[in-house]
């Protein structure tokens with residue numbers, strides 16, 4: 001099913017919209033797993049738009065502190081004042097707070113989510129002593145890429161077992177071709193060829209790819225082609241180079257590209 005609502009275009013893949021709505025009806029937080037560039041963020045943006053909820057997105061990284069999410073005291077000419085962080089704002093006012101790549105955040109940062117993501121639905125601001133009951137329209141959504149580089153990091157069971165979880169994968173070939181047409185304005189025929197190339201690359205298991213090619217990279221290649229860039233050149237710079245530093249892998253992928261274009 002294709003749904004184009006206002007500005008956010010999203011191709012529904014499976015039953016993700018229903019799962020999101022069921023979870024939301026009971027104020028349950030959601031965890032989305034899936035490879036990079038497969039549509040996790042776009043899905044959350046789409047749901048926020050459909051539900052007319054404000055969306056606050058935070059990209060997590062290993063320097064992200066609890067204060068970055070919760071807020072901190074700032075100094076002004078009148079003295080110090082408390083400023084809410086993005087999570088606190090969403091908890092107070094309602095809206096979807098999306099923590100992208102939650103697995104990157106330090107464990108002491110994710111722990112602040114515990115009281116928020118279970119039946120308590122409250123946030124504790126240690127620095128002010130305030131306990132905030134989540135607004136009825138507040139929803140927490142987190143995502144991560146369970147790829148090999150994250151295998152060692154993992155999420156603590158006590159964190160992950162507070163979420164309704166779902167796995168995303170790359171869009172089906174039909175959907176992915178439609179996405180390329182929509183996002184890059186290329187012909188359906190060209191989109192199908194790129195999608196086939198993408199599927200072939202994803203099937204390769206005998207070469208050292210850091211990750212399978214994302215829908216995002218296929219869109220980049222499609223965009224370059226739509227403005228006249230030669231297919232081989234677009235695939236080299238938008239697919240092969242971002243995927244690998246290895247000469248042998250580069251050659252293997254170039255051979256694959258040449259077989260398609």
Ligand SMILES: Nc1ncnc2c1ncn2[C@@H]1O[C@H](COP(=O)(O)OP(=O)(O)OP(=O)(O)O)[C@@H](O)[C@H]1O
Nearest residue numbers: 009010011036037038039040041042179183215216
């Ligand atoms: N189902 C879909 N419908 C429409 N567009 C999609 C879909 N899936 C992927 N895309 C396109 O692919 C791009 C990358 O998707 P997105 O940014 O949602 O990936 P992601 O899974 O959140 O990646 P990361 O884990 O790296 O943050 C989007 O900008 C969008 O153009």
